[in-house]
Amino acid sequence: MASAGRGKPAGDPAPGAVPTLPRGLEGQGGTPNALRNDCPQRGKGKQVPTWVWALPPVAVLAAVFLYPLALVVRQSVSPDSGGTSLQPYADVFASSAFREALTTTVWLSAGATVGCLVLGFVLALVIAFVPFPGGKAVARFIDVFLSFPSFLITLALLFIYGTVGMANGLWTDATGAHSGPFQFLTTPWGVLLAEITYFTPFVMRPLLAAFSQLDTAQLEVASSLGARPARIVRRVILPEALPALAAGGSLVLVMCLNEFGIVLFTGAKGVTTLPMLVYSKAILESDYPAACVVAVVNIAISVGLYGLYRVVSRRVGA
Amino acid sequence: MSGAAPPGAVRSGIRFDGVTVAYHGNVVLDSLDLTVEPGEVMALLGPSGSGKTTALRAVAGFVQPVRGRVFIGERDVTHLPPHRRGIGMVVQQYALFPHMRVEDNVAFGLKAQKAAKGQIPGRVAEALAMTGMDAYAKRYPRELSGGQQQRVAIARALAIRPDVLLLDEPLSALDAQLRSGMLTELARLHRELPDVSILYVTHDQVEALTLADRIAVMDRARLQDCGSPQDLYRRPRTEFTASFVGNANLLPVRVGAGSVLFGDTELSVATEEAAWGAMATLCVRPHLVGLGPGPNALRGKIAEVQWRGSTHRLYVDVAGHRVKADVRELRVTPALGDEVTLHFAREDAVLLSAGVSDG
Numbered sequence: 029m030a031s032a033g034r035g036k037p038a039g040d041p042a043p044g045a046v047p048t049l050p051r052g053l054e055g056q057g058g059t060p061n062a063l064r065n066d067c068p069q070r071g072k073g074k075q076v077p078t079w080v081w082a083l084p085p086v087a088v089l090a091a092v093f094l095y096p097l098a099l100v101v102r103q104s105v106s107p108d109s110g111g112t113s114l115q116p117y118a119d120v121f122a123s124s125a126f127r128e129a130l131t132t133t134v135w136l137s138a139g140a141t142v143g144c145l146v147l148g149f150v151l152a153l154v155i156a157f158v159p160f161p162g163g164k165a166v167a168r169f170i171d172v173f174l175s176f177p178s179f180l181i182t183l184a185l186l187f188i189y190g191t192v193g194m195a196n197g198l199w200t201d202a203t204g205a206h207s208g209p210f211q212f213l214t215t216p217w218g219v220l221l222a223e224i225t226y227f228t229p230f231v232m233r234p235l236l237a238a239f240s241q242l243d244t245a246q247l248e249v250a251s252s253l254g255a256r257p258a259r260i261v262r263r264v265i266l267p268e269a270l271p272a273l274a275a276g277g278s279l280v281l282v283m284c285l286n287e288f289g290i291v292l293f294t295g296a297k298g299v300t301t302l303p304m305l306v307y308s309k310a311i312l313e314s315d316y317p318a319a320c321v322v323a324v325v326n327i328a329i330s331v332g333l334y335g336l337y338r339v340v341s342r343r344v345g346a
Numbered sequence: 347m348s349g350a351a352p353p354g355a356v357r358s359g360i361r362f363d364g365v366t367v368a369y370h371g372n373v374v375l376d377s378l379d380l381t382v383e384p385g386e387v388m389a390l391l392g393p394s395g396s397g398k399t400t401a402l403r404a405v406a407g408f409v410q411p412v413r414g415r416v417f418i419g420e421r422d423v424t425h426l427p428p429h430r431r432g433i434g435m436v437v438q439q440y441a442l443f444p445h446m447r448v449e450d451n452v453a454f455g456l457k458a459q460k461a462a463k464g465q466i467p468g469r470v471a472e473a474l475a476m477t478g479m480d481a482y483a484k485r486y487p488r489e490l491s492g493g494q495q496q497r498v499a500i501a502r503a504l505a506i507r508p509d510v511l512l513l514d515e516p517l518s519a520l521d522a523q524l525r526s527g528m529l530t531e532l533a534r535l536h537r538e539l540p541d542v543s544i545l546y547v548t549h550d551q552v553e554a555l556t557l558a559d560r561i562a563v564m565d566r567a568r569l570q571d572c573g574s575p576q577d578l579y580r581r582p583r584t585e586f587t588a589s590f591v592g593n594a595n596l597l598p599v600r601v602g603a604g605s606v607l608f609g610d611t612e613l614s615v616a617t618e619e620a621a622w623g624a625m626a627t628l629c630v631r632p633h634l635v636g637l638g639p640g641p642n643a644l645r646g647k648i649a650e651v652q653w654r655g656s657t658h659r660l661y662v663d664v665a666g667h668r669v670k671a672d673v674r675e676l677r678v679t680p681a682l683g684d685e686v687t688l689h690f691a692r693e694d695a696v697l698l699s700a701g702v703s704d705g
Contacts, residue, residue, distance in 0.1 A: 243439065243441055245438075245441035246441045246442075246443060248406070248408055248437075248441070249435055249437060249502075250454065250458070251407075251408075251427075251428040251429050252406050252429070252431070252433050252435040252512070253429075253434070253435075253455030253458055253502070253503075254429050254430075254432075254455055254459040254506065255429055255455075255458035256458075259458055263454070267443075267445040268445060
């Protein structure tokens with residue numbers, strides 16, 4: 029069939045024949061192959077350089093993020109006395125308020141992260157490997173939970189454990205006492221509880237995804253070889269969950285470092301974290317250079333941790 | 347008391363005693379009575395959903411029977427957790443622990459069973475040597491081929507010196523050439539471990555026929571037939587066995603005196619157990635059907651011809667039924683629609699009476 033058109037004019041094909049071109053003209057137009065070759069040729073001469081395509085996202089990023097960030101950094105080296113110097117850094121680093129805020133931020137974040145990892149691992153284990161009615165619904169609720177604002181959890185804890193919350197109300201009703209025993213919510217422990225409650229699902233989500241990929245035959249074989257459940261968790265499940273734990277833990281650590289709403293909503297007196305210090309310096313004291321210094325430190329810690337996470341996750345193969 | 351084996355008791359062998367397994371009321375294993383003798387290789391052969399893997403999982407302790415009991419040796423293990431049953435298990439996808447080196451995979455069971463630390467390296471080396479994987483002890487599973495991974499999985503199961511070895515379609519993930527080699531290896535391993543009872547689940551009749559001392563044929567959650575490979579192949583008791591093991595021709599016949607009637611054709615076969623005048627099924631293996639005139643001749647038309655290298659598979663329509671014949675490679679292949687004559691010897695046919703037929 030294909031030869032039927034050879035030597036004939038391209039516009040006069042035999043009835044029913046596949047349209048082809050005379051020898052020597054293939055690839056110059058008319059056939060599907062030639063059409064494919066048209067594409068790069070059409071672009072020749074007026075091809076847009078690839079870097080041009082990077083401009084719109086970079087411009088948007090610069091407008092909404094990089095420029096304000098640059099302003100923050102510039103403000104941090106612009107003391108009220110004028111000029112450019114590192115004096116605001118020296119002043120902030122020398123203040124006990126900053127050192128306390130840094131210490132509080134680090135231990136709260138580290139504590140909340142450890143709590144989230146332990147609680148999240150145990151809960152994810154139960155949801156993934158212990159069949160119980162409604163297990164799938166619980167797993168789906170984890171996804172919904174991730175969309176909740178942080179203050180909502182704090183508000184719920186206030187309703188339960190607040191000074192005039194349900195727990196204290198029940199206690200005072202039952203004993204006739206003037207106040208209930210649950211007063212921890214306005215202490216650092218209250219912040220820690222709220223952060224663990226709120227951030228645990230952020231550890232569970234990647235863990236549940238990792239557990240769903242785990243070959244259950246490995247667990248069965250381990251069991252048949254004589255391993256008890258605790259050994260299977262320790263020697264089989266945990267090592268394979270490490271990348272997910274590292275990912276979830278790093279995310280929670282960074283989020284805890286930058287958490288503002290939970291600390292504000294618990295109303296914990298004496299619990300000043302770096303974001304709270306930024307707020308009080310900027311809004312309450314109008315000390316913008318100091319606020320920007322604390323903000324820059326906060327950003328540096330977050331970016332540093334992110335870098336560490338990348339290095340660790342690459343090593344463990346996440 | 348279940349679990350504890352009395353001193354001197356037989357530790358090997360498996361016994362299913364009326365075992366029924368059901369999920370949400372759906373019976374997936376129905377009243378299985380089966381005994382695997384100490385040192386015996388029993389193949390559970392059947393299609394998907396026949397209940398063979400469920401039976402293996404009942405021995406391993408991963409499913410709990412709703413009725414019946416499972417014994418390993420003389421121990422009633424029905425309610426024992428898997429880690430206390432003392433079994434070795436190999437599954438289709440190897441299930442090696444990816445974060446452990448080969449030697450750590452093999453040592454896993456020994457450590458779990460708290461074997462003396464000084465013994466572990468020797469036992470690991472012994473198991474790896476037995477499977478020819480001693481040169482790969484320091485590798486990770488991802489650095490091994492499929493066949494090598496399966497050898498490690500077998501070494502891991504053997505390292506704990508189990509009384510019972512459960513193999514769940516262990517060769518299904520391997521290509522045909524590797525599978526053939528591994529079959530030979532498994533047969534050798536069994537010769538080296540004559541006391542270990544092996545329950546071998548497969549849907550591949552070649553694996554079952556090659557390796558097993560006996561084959562239990564399963565279908566639709568029930569045991570259909572059980573016997574030596576030769577018995578099942580030559581004297582199947584049910585249509586299912588005849589069809590699943592060897593893909594036999596099954597022809598509906600009416601029993602006469604020393605012969606049967608297939609359509610209008612009288613065929614000479616042994617009919618000693620069949621009732622005169624009853625309907626029955628005649629079973630003839632395709633490779634025992636010859637092309638050309640002979641005893642028990644059947645005339646029919648060629649419906650399909652398949653070349654299979656050393657043989658031709660002919661599909662011939664005879665009296666409204668399709669008969670398969672595997673004949674030595676033909677120099678001149680018949681055309682579709684050609685009339686041909688098939689034949690088979692009296693002693694190559696088995697009559698399945700309606701009573702034992704599951705059909």
